[in-house]
Amino acid sequence: MPRLVLHPDRLFPADPATRAIARELYALVAKAPIISPHGHTDPEWFATDAPWANATELLLAPDHYLFRMLYSQGVSLDALGVPRRGGALPDTDPRAAWRTFAAHWHLFAGTPSAMWLGHVFAEVFGLTETLNEASADHYYDAIGAALASPAFRPRALFERFNIELLATTEGAADDLVHHQAIRASGWQGNVVTTYRPDSVIDPEHDSFARDMARFAELSGEDVTTWSGYLAAHRRRRADFRAMGATATDHGFLTPQTANLSRAECEALFAKVIGGQADAAQAELFRAQMLTEMARMSLDDGMTMQIHPGATRNHNARLFASHGRDKGADIPRATEFVEALRPMLDLFGNEPALKVILFTLDETTYARELAPLAGHYPCLKLGPAWWFHDSPEGMRRFREMTTETAGFYNTVGFNDDTRAFLSIPARHDVARRVDCGFLARLVAEHRLADWEAAELIEELTTGLVRRAYGLPVPAARQAVPA
Amino acid sequence: MPRLVLHPDRLFPADPATRAIARELYALVAKAPIISPHGHTDPEWFATDAPWANATELLLAPDHYLFRMLYSQGVSLDALGVPRRGGALPDTDPRAAWRTFAAHWHLFAGTPSAMWLGHVFAEVFGLTETLNEASADHYYDAIGAALASPAFRPRALFERFNIELLATTEGAADDLVHHQAIRASGWQGNVVTTYRPDSVIDPEHDSFARDMARFAELSGEDVTTWSGYLAAHRRRRADFRAMGATATDHGFLTPQTANLSRAECEALFAKVIGGQADAAQAELFRAQMLTEMARMSLDDGMTMQIHPGATRNHNARLFASHGRDKGADIPRATEFVEALRPMLDLFGNEPALKVILFTLDETTYARELAPLAGHYPCLKLGPAWWFHDSPEGMRRFREMTTETAGFYNTVGFNDDTRAFLSIPARHDVARRVDCGFLARLVAEHRLADWEAAELIEELTTGLVRRAYGLPVPAARQAVPA
Amino acid sequence: MPRLVLHPDRLFPADPATRAIARELYALVAKAPIISPHGHTDPEWFATDAPWANATELLLAPDHYLFRMLYSQGVSLDALGVPRRGGALPDTDPRAAWRTFAAHWHLFAGTPSAMWLGHVFAEVFGLTETLNEASADHYYDAIGAALASPAFRPRALFERFNIELLATTEGAADDLVHHQAIRASGWQGNVVTTYRPDSVIDPEHDSFARDMARFAELSGEDVTTWSGYLAAHRRRRADFRAMGATATDHGFLTPQTANLSRAECEALFAKVIGGQADAAQAELFRAQMLTEMARMSLDDGMTMQIHPGATRNHNARLFASHGRDKGADIPRATEFVEALRPMLDLFGNEPALKVILFTLDETTYARELAPLAGHYPCLKLGPAWWFHDSPEGMRRFREMTTETAGFYNTVGFNDDTRAFLSIPARHDVARRVDCGFLARLVAEHRLADWEAAELIEELTTGLVRRAYGLPVPAARQAVPA
Incomplete structure (x- = not known):
């Protein structure tokens, strides 16, 4: 059985009846536009088109x-x-x-x-x-x-790839000059930014001091006081929204949140800004800031993404020689139930808030995340992430979340990539795996064929648009309470 | 491929050879009586038949x-x-x-x-x-x-559903009036109770004080002394057995057990009854009481069920407005190996004791529970529970427990439901998933067809009868040592 | 569908197309020699041939x-x-x-x-x-x-089983007399030993004192000083290499490593040798010794195996009556990311070092082990172990490690058994499960048929030879940097 490169049936289950259903489902979405609401491509590519x-x-x-x-x-x-x-x-x-x-x-x-x-x-x-x-x-x-x-060239490929929206990710200390250039250029490609303030929230980040200075400059706020620091975030979130952002992103080791009083926040922030926060205080500050970000999201409507669980730069020698993002980030066991509680106590019941949870710890899918997202109005489940952004990983995600959270508490696919050319490939893999999963449910008479047809459209374009506040074509939406 | 509602092949694997085997196995048990040894239906329904x-x-x-x-x-x-x-x-x-x-x-x-x-x-x-x-x-x-x-009406449906036994669950402060009424009515439906003393064991339970008063009243014992408190449990266990109970049930956050001296028990109980137990003492008291319940089970023959791992009432605002059991219970990572050790040190080697372990943390299936149940004579594995009482959840349970614990250290299906009308549906799903699992083993030549036929009978009726001390028709039983 | 005992298609997926591919792959390795680099058979069998x-x-x-x-x-x-x-x-x-x-x-x-x-x-x-x-x-x-x-007789079966190599496991206090006898006998069977010094490294081991005395005697070193103790290990490692050993093995509850200064090591060793080490010091000593063993492996080229996560002798009563290895070892949750860091800080980037990690906690496959082995040059993944050495366990191992670590960071199969007669059966199961896994990838067009053919040879004989430093026939090896 010689393999065609890119065999038309690739990734579909081998059972002929199931495969036939998968093919029919795939035909519905194979040519759907790509919506990429979270990723790490370089906006300079689209600004300069070099x-x-x-x-x-x-x-x-x-x-x-x-x-x-x-x-x-x-x-x-x-x-x-x-x-x-x-x-x-x-x-x-x-x-x-x-x-x-x-x-x-x-x-x-x-x-x-x-x-x-x-x-x-x-x-x-x-x-x-x-x-x-x-x-x-x-x-x-x-x-x-x-x-x-x-x-x-970047723009030509963007168009060839049929990308409806591409979100990049910039730090709070980024001046967004490339996004401004894209907009100024008259090019019609829809490239937006995402607010990722980790380096000005995490006192242990290696760029914290440098980025705080730039954060102050760009926001025009006095970031040495708690109220000024929060105002700077609000200002920069508005800057990012002006460059199309509909979401923020937060990636710390844990998803710990906190709910401190104003006086406690001020005292903690004084430690942080004074460079005196110990490890526990740094963790508490990150935790409190996740809650503050949720509060601001409730105000400004930005969807909040939380990507916890990566032990960054585990290889000390390689970090010294080569720096960040060199393949030495290792996942760790992650706890959500108690970690999220302080934030959920405040905002968990707000249907207007959208918090998308990601994980690198698959044990939390069925045990913690699906039960949480299947209850709290504010919570949604991000797709299988990073090491789990793979056929087996995606299959496990569906198998372990669907029965408790359903499909409608998930948010479609994220490619989360800096490899621009691979974006169509990644979305294609996700669509095929979803088709295969739905096909199995149909073949086992757990889902009607018309339900699967509706769902594959939702998984490909419907859910992502609603989760990230993107324009939604006429389609079924959740009925308000 | 239009879906029949209730397609006769639903939930069977799509591969035709495997499906054919599943069908044959299912035919053996499709009409078997329903044995429901653990659930939460309301006995008042059957008492009044309103x-x-x-x-x-x-x-x-x-x-x-x-x-x-x-x-x-x-x-x-x-x-x-x-x-x-x-x-x-x-x-x-x-x-x-x-x-x-x-x-x-x-x-x-x-x-x-x-x-x-x-x-x-x-x-x-x-x-x-x-x-x-x-x-x-x-x-x-x-x-x-x-x-x-x-x-x-409730009784008519009970009969139509072909229910051989239905166990409800009542607290230690329940007067069992509905069960008495069922028995007094002359109706032949076999509805029994289960002893669930959580609210008089957990000092942090919101009904602890109220239920302890009622527990004293119903038992006629002085529950302010350690010995009187234990005597009250023994008395009430006998009351429950008189209403058909063959099992107890215990649902705390952890399965922690303890093995304290009598003097330590008395001192700890004095704290608890005095309302002075802190969180660690409350946990230790629950732990000691699991051990005491095992000891009493060894005396009176009641099967002991442990349902740990649910973080109850996680949504504080909803708990304030709507109370318990409102969909806001979230599982947490659960540890069994050290938690059960104190109890197992005492009673682990007793073949006469039956302790059925449930979990909401599927990571413990292959890592902890199957190895424990595959060794200790007193331990058995309850079926996939709650969020995992689902086709994928049941499949994972079998795939992750069978190879180490075998089938004979499991106990058949529990519907665990308060939704009476869904009981036939739930048992049907369990039977179908088990047929599909066995069919795969047969199709892969890992099990003979006649072995699978024996096993599906065991999984449907044999194991549950033995595990819960129910009358067993002539059938193979474990050979005594 | 009556089952043939040992049906030729056993363990292959039921889907006919997938099964056909699995059959073809299996034909390539069905008769390959057995290479058993880690196990617990008794060398006396082959020494005496009784x-x-x-x-x-x-x-x-x-x-x-x-x-x-x-x-x-x-x-x-x-x-x-x-x-x-x-x-x-x-x-x-x-x-x-x-x-x-x-x-x-x-x-x-x-x-x-x-x-x-x-x-x-x-x-x-x-x-x-x-x-x-x-x-x-x-x-x-x-x-x-x-x-x-x-x-x-043992030797006749060894030959009938077509065993190319069989490694036993001996403690540091073993005189290797049976291995010497095998070599002296002129018999050509390739039986080698493995250095497993747990009982002279773990101060809490029940044979520690007795085995340390014998360790001193056999090495001729003063094992009461830190430098003499290390020298004794080096001496005995050489003794073991003389009896064919190419690997060491280490089985503690955790994979904790440490990186202490020489002064700290000496102070800690003084506590240990004086019988004064508390539990934390015993753990720290084991941790430091894993690092020392890695250092020695870098010197002498022996492959290092780490088998963590078993709670040994969990049943106290049975341990008292029957001793070790009586089926009462229970796995526990295991953490690798921080535990291995001290050793990896020192030696993680050394391509010449080979450390094979095993686990009893399957949650670490995709979350920790595959990401670690898919990055660090010194790390490889051992096959599914013990309770997971089973068709479902092996399938989960491949499904959860391959996408991140690939096949080439794994090391083939270990039977790890003391049941000599079952060795062909165990290798056959592993080969069949691997064929089934590869066949699914081919059937789903995720792998070319010729890739699968190459891989099944690697999984059966290629990888194990390279991982354990065994003679490698002409075949593709990793290209050096």
Whole structure:
């Protein structure tokens, strides 16, 4: 049974009856526009529309999914052209780096990276032979040639990919100049920002002091007082909304929230701003700020995303040499039930608030998250995230959340990627896995075919639009109380 | 592939060979009597045999699986006719509440509630069209008309459902008047009680003081001394056994047990009865009492059920307005290995003791519970519970417990429900899922067909009878040592 | 659908297309040699080649998988011929014990024990009728007769089983006399040892004092000083390497590591050797010693295995009467991310170091272990272990680790058994489950058929050879950095 690259039935269950149902469902959404409400692409790409340089710089060096796997097998990051801390490139020829990557391509068998990149090779570049040492140069040259042509510039690909909306993520100390440039350019691509204030909320963040200074400057507020600090957040949230943001994002080790009195907040903030907060106080400050962010979301309508559970920069030596986001972030067990309680005590019953919970700890799907989202009006479940953004991971997400939370307390797919070219591939995988899951329910007579047809539209475009406050075409919405 | 409501193959695996085996297995147990050894139906129904009022009061307002989902989507409990704390009904017309429910029926796609209620609609009331806003009144009227007829009174349905035994659950402060009335009535339905003394064991229970007074009164013992308090439990356990009880039930946040000396028990009890126990002492008291209950079970032969892991009444605002059991109970990570050790040190090796463990933390299935039940003579595993009482949840239970604990350390199905009409539906789902699981083992040649046939009988009726000390027809029993 | 004993399609997925692929993959490895790099068979068997006595002593009394299940159902260990603490046999006729076992054989339905032992009965002894009370004597007699014949002596079976390598496990206080005898005998069977120094590293081990004395004697070092103690380990590691060892093994409750200064190590060791270490100090000493073992592995090239997470001897009464390894070891939740950090800070980036992590806590597969192994060059994932060494357990292992760690950060199969006769059965189960997993990926077009063919060879023989430093035939190896 030779495999077609991008076989039309890929990711559908093998049982013929189930596969036939999956195919029919997929046909309904295969060409639906891409809505990407959370990700990490670089807005500068769309602001300048400058061409990308080569396969290594575009596809390999920034993709921690790829180089972490090679690193785990003894390949150095230098050999792969990954920049060092501060951005200095190693003394490695990009073509040589690509060859090294190609020689290790077999390591990705069975991983989502193989599926995503195989899709990019075939669909974006028309490359369908097996990547290996022998074909490495051909790939490198073909990709390089394509990237030099106008059809492969960022905006052209954005349009070719049929992207309805793409959200990037910027810090509270970002001046949003690229988003302003996109808007000023007259280009019609819908690229929006997302407010991610981690570096001015987490006293232990390595950029805290620097970013607080910039945060003060950009907001024009006195961020050395508790009230001024909160005002600065409100100001910057408004700045971000002006650049299209409909959501905020928060990524700390835990989802701990707090509900302190104003006097306690002021005293805690004085510690933080004075650089005297110990680890417990830093945690309490982050916790209180999650609650403050929820309060502001209730005021300004921004959807709040919480991405907890990653132990960042676990490899101390690599962090020293190469800095953040180098494939050394490791998930940890995460507790939501008590952690969220202080915030839920205040705002849990507000249907107008939207808090989307993500997790790297799959044990919380059925045990904590689905029961919480299946009760609290403000809570929704984000899709399978990061290490779990994969066929098996997505399947587990549906199997472990649907029976308690239903489909309507979920929010569709997030690609959450900095790998722009892989966005169509990632959404395609999500649609196929959802089709397969729904097809199984239909084949087992747990769902009617027309219900599955309605649901696949919801999972692809309906839920994401409602969850992120995006324009919703005429379609069924939740009936208000 | 249009779906028949209640398709005869529902819940069976789609693979044709596997499905054929599942069908054959199901044929062996489809009509087996229902044995319901643990649940929360109201014995007053069977004592008075009064008709139920309407669809809203019978099916919607008491079912926290249903209203929690609507609540999560912004529908108020008042709009659904759910009683407030103290029992006052909201000022909502039951028909209007039903219409609101019907308009949100799509939220339940893929959930067990949809399957259970679809079964009730079709099998009990003959309603097979889709429930939605348009059909809401027709449903409401048809159900109302049926409920007014003798054939839909509680006892008539009990008989129609072919229930061999139905256990309710009463607190230690319950006078069992309804059970006495059932027995006095001459009706032959086998309705028994279960001893659930949580409210007189947990010093932090909101009814502790009130229920202790009633517990003293009903037992005639001096419950202010440790020995009198234990004697009161023994007395009430005997009262419950006189009303058919063969089991006790205990539901605390943790399964912690303890093994204190008599002097320590007396000192701790003095704190508890004096209202001076702090949180740690309250936990220690509950722990010691689990051990005492095991000791009494060894004396009087009652099977002991432990249902740990639910964070009760997580939503403080809703608890204030609406009280307990309003869909705001959230599971938490649960540890069994050290928690049970003190009790197991004393009684773990007693084959005459039966302790059935339930969990809301599925991570404990393969890691802790199956290894414990696969070793200790006194331990058995209860079926997938509450949020996990669902097709996927049951499948995970079998997949994660069978290989280490086998089938014979499990105890069949519990419906654990207060929704009387759904009992046949719930047992049917469990039987179908078990047939599907066994069919897969047969199709993969991991089990002989005749073994699967024996096992499906055990899983449906054999194991539950032995685990709960019910009369066992001639059948293979465990060979004594 | 009657079951053939040992049906040729057993354990393959039921879907016909998937099964056909699985069959083709299995054909590639069905007859591959057995490489068993980690297990607990007794080297004396191969040193003396003495015949085994009878079915009970060979198959039942030493197999805690078997007698724990019967014990859980109320059968005493005495009735099964299981030796008491100190080795005294109970006063039970071995044939009577076998009959008791046979009468309970149905308890194993759906367990790996049924599959393994069914394979032993059929393939090794030619017994294919159902084991039960009626056939018990026939089994007992047939097995007894076979064992008396030369063809069933340990060395003959070793050769018949096509074992390329078999590693046993010996403590640091073992004189390796049986391994010396094997080598001196001229027999060509490749039986090697493994260095497992738990009893001289764990101050809380019940043999610590006795084994430390022997450790001093065998190493000729002064083990009362920190430097002498470390030298003794280095000496004994060399002794073990001389008996073929390529690996060490470490089994503590947690995988905690530490990175203490030399002065701290000396002070801690003084406490330990003086018998004054409290529980926290004992834990810290074990943690530091895991780091020391990693350091020595970097020097001498031995692969390091870590088997954490078992609460040993949970049943105090049974431990008192029968001692260790009596089926009363219960897994516990295990944390790796912080526990391994001190060791990884030192050696995590060393591609020359090989540390194989095992777990009894499946929640760590996708959350902690795959992300760690998919990043750190020194880390590899051991196969599904102990309670999870089963078809469902192996399937979960692949489903939860492959997408993040790939296949190449795993190490093939370990049988980890003391049940010598079951070794072919266990490897066969692993191969079949891997074939089924790969077949599903091919059927879902997630893997090419030629990729699956390469991978099944790697999973069967390639990866294990590289992970344990065994001779590797010409085959693709990881390209060095």
